[in-house]
Amino acid sequence: MRYLFEEYAFDTGRREICRGADLVPVTPQVFDLLDYLIHNRERVVSKDDLINAIWNGRIVSDAALATRLNAARTALGDSGEEQRLIKTLPRKGFRFVGQVHETQQPAGATAAHTPVEPPKPALRLPDKPSIAVLPFQNMSGDPDQEYFADGIVEDIITGLSHIKWLFVIARNSTFIYKARAVDVKRVARELGVRYVLQGGVRNAGNRVRITSQLVDAETGVHLWAERYDRPLDDIFAVQDEITVSVVGAIEPSLRRAEIERVKRKRPDSLDAYDLVLQALPFAYTGESENIAMAIPLLEQALALDPGYAGAQAALAWCCHHRFRFNRGGLREGDRAAAVRHARAAIACGGDDATALALAGLVIAFDERDHATALNLFNRALSLSNSNVFAFSCSAIVLAWMGESDLAIERAQLALRLSPFDPMNFMPNNAVAIANFHAGRYEAAAAAARRAIEVNPRFSICHAHLAAALVRQGCCEEAKVEAKRVLECDPHFSTSGFFVSAGLAPAVFTPYAEALREAGLPK
Known part of the structure; x- marks a missing residue:
């Protein structure tokens, strides 16, 4: 059995502890003590438990036990003062409180620090820190x-x-x-x-x-x-x-x-900050079920602190997605709410790059104010040229506007800044749209496939692939993707999609024609 926590791999079969690729030296008794604590981490272990398990019930002084515990903590970079991993509960005992993942050592493994998964390809260092x-x-x-x-x-x-x-x-x-x-x-x-x-x-x-x-x-x-x-x-x-x-x-x-x-402006209410932290993991998925969970939390945060730009921008994003999916017959109400919260984020978040980027996307799609949206993206990037939302949101908008080269450039920067991002379907979709508009259908299909790998539940990823396949002459495969679009979003139609994505008819019209040829409803 291997226990993984923080940077450590604790291998009970080889009786070794590794910190990354480095072997951590410990005595057999200290290893046994750690093994017992980790194995029984769901409960408090008493002093008698440790003595029975490690010393077989022999009489052991408190000093000897304390010495072994200190050695165990030292091996894991912990201390009696910090108690990050091994916690002492006065008059009760001890407990291993680190988050542990259990895995079996692969059969035939010959090294204690065999990686849990193959290493990913190395990326070249950028030309700045x-x-x-x-x-x-x-x-x-x-x-x-x-x-x-x-x-x-x-x-x-x-x-x-x-x-x-x-x-x-x-x-x-x-x-x-x-x-x-x-x-x-x-x-x-x-x-x-x-x-x-x-x-x-x-x-x-x-x-x-x-x-x-x-x-x-x-x-x-x-x-x-x-x-x-x-x-x-x-x-x-x-x-x-x-x-x-x-x-x-x-x-x-x-x-x-x-x-x-x-340093930037902070929310005035710590409670509002806490609510936003709870909401963001749901908000960023863009999925209707998660959006429904995020919106009440964000509304509570804004009731406590109406000037919280991050909460305003996240709520604008959520309302935009609910409008796009047309859930509950609230289409126009959601569009108006998305714009209202986006404008509020701009008013109170002039130094928050993420808030400006999300507001720019909403302003572009739901208010069709292209000039303001592009200005917001540029402001966000002037504040932070490492902000992945600024690159991703602007890439999507630029692609639907027909600015293919700049859209691809910004999408590629987003992918480099966040190579393993579960939201990378956004920049990949931007690349697909931009290449479709430029007539590079093979490249568009490849980008759409990458987007699907990241988020197979997002209907638009399948729509991009269907359109590209039609123009490549792969009509049967395109029809399969069209069916997947409707499996993800039974209400999908090209006219409905135009309402939320048709920024430039010259871009959208040939795209919609390809979708209809793939079998998607008008």
Whole structure:
């Protein structure tokens, strides 16, 4: 059995512990102690339990037990003060509180650090400093607090993305490493970055503890590490401090005045912030069932803080998707709501690149104000030239406007910034639309297939493939894709799709003709 947690792989068969590719030396007794704690991690283990299991019931002093526990914590980079992985519960016992994934060692494996999956191809380093922020570990032991740790990371990524000279990998690509033992060097190769930020969050009562460390993945050197133990009300200041410290470690000569530009307007209500963190995982999927779960949370957040740009933009995005799917007969009401919330996001989020990008997409499709939309995309990219939403949203809009070359350029930048993003169906769809308009039907079909791989439940991905296949002369295969469009969205029609995507008739009309030839209703 192999237990995977944080960067560690605990192999009971080979009796070895690896941190990434490095073997961690431990004595047999310490290994047995860790094995017992991890195996029984669902309960509190008493001192007598440990003595019976590790020392076979022999009389053991408290000092000897404490020595072994300290050695176990040291092997995992933990401490008695931090208790990130091994928690002491006074007068009760001990418990392993790390998030563990169990996996079987592959048959015939010959190395303790055999990867759980084959490594992904290495990406070339960009020509400027580059960083990936990995998911912070939820150290509270409460699964319901997982969203809070994730939200902290998303805010740090957003803060770093404001820095023009820094290439920042988007959240959705780094989060594929969540709850996995990771090798920092391997992660850096797969994401194409030089620096990696890791950490953990414990949220208890009205206090929060955040630990973080910055690693130069090429050398393995820890450039900076810090622990913050603060009232929960100081969470935004802590996020800014982490961002500033990372910038200072990467570019020591950067003037303090430049670093201050990283900071942005924060919501006035911590409760509103918490509600938005809960809503975003549902909102970003664009799927009607998840949208229905996100909207009430976002509306509650705005009731507490109407000036929260991130909540306004996310709600605009949700209303746009509900309008597009025409659920519940609220079509025009949803379009008006989408525009209203997009305009509110613009008014109160002039320094929030993601809010401006989402607002731009909604303004383009639901208000047909192309000039304002393009201006919003440019403003978002001037604020953060690593913002994947700005590249993806603008690529989709530009593709439907007929600006094929620029759409493809921005889509490719989005895919490079976030190579493993579950939202990569957006830039791939932009590439499909742009290539279809340019008459490059084989390239359009290839991009549509990539979009389907990322999100097979999104009807539009199948529509793009159907249109491209028709123009390639693959009519039978196109009809199969048309059926899949209707399986995903039984109400789909080309006229209905035009309402939400027909920005330029010269682009949409030949596309709609191909869809009708594939068998989709008018």
